[in-house]
Amino acid sequence: xFEGYMLGTRVPAQVTxxxxxxxxxxxxxALNEWLVQHSLRAFTSFRISTKEQLRSELNRCRRQGWALxxxxxxxxxxxxxxxxxxxxxEVHGAISITMPINQEASEDAVKRVLPVLQxxxxxxxxxx
Numbered sequence: 001x002f003e004g005y006m007l008g009t010r011v012p013a014q015v016t017x018x019x020x021x022x023x024x025x026x027x028x029x030a031l032n033e034w035l036v037q038h039s040l041r042a043f044t045s046f047r048i049s050t051k052e053q054l055r056s057e058l059n060r061c062r063r064q065g066w067a068l069x070x071x072x073x074x075x076x077x078x079x080x081x082x083x084x085x086x087x088x089x090e091v092h093g094a095i096s097i098t099m100p101i102n103q104e105a106s107e108d109a110v111k112r113v114l115p116v117l118q119x120x121x122x123x124x125x126x127x128x
Contacts, residue, residue: 011073012038012040014072016073016096017066017067017078017080018081018093018096021066022091022094023054024058024059024061025091031055031058035054043072044074046070046071048072066110066114066117066118069081071101076102077099078101078106080096080109082094082095082118084128087126087128095117096117097113099113
């Protein structure tokens, strides 16, 4: 089991909300190349264990415009992320928050946090 990480540590994209939202906007060829080059390392038992599951989750992220990662990197923590877009709708990164799960349901956390992240991303759009 993963026991935590230091700020700035590089971790696989598929275990973080920010990484997932960035992967979700890759074109098919770039995603196929990424999948060939990366294994789906498990940090917890809540991992996405197959490339087919990852593709499905990335399709969901692409459709809804945001990503949710639940306990994939660290137990009892969830992440929510939105893409950072420029004026031409090109993705330049993501803005995310990681928080303890506590007793809050996923849906409640998303309702509480997602609008704030989306507003922040919109506010940065003209600066990117």
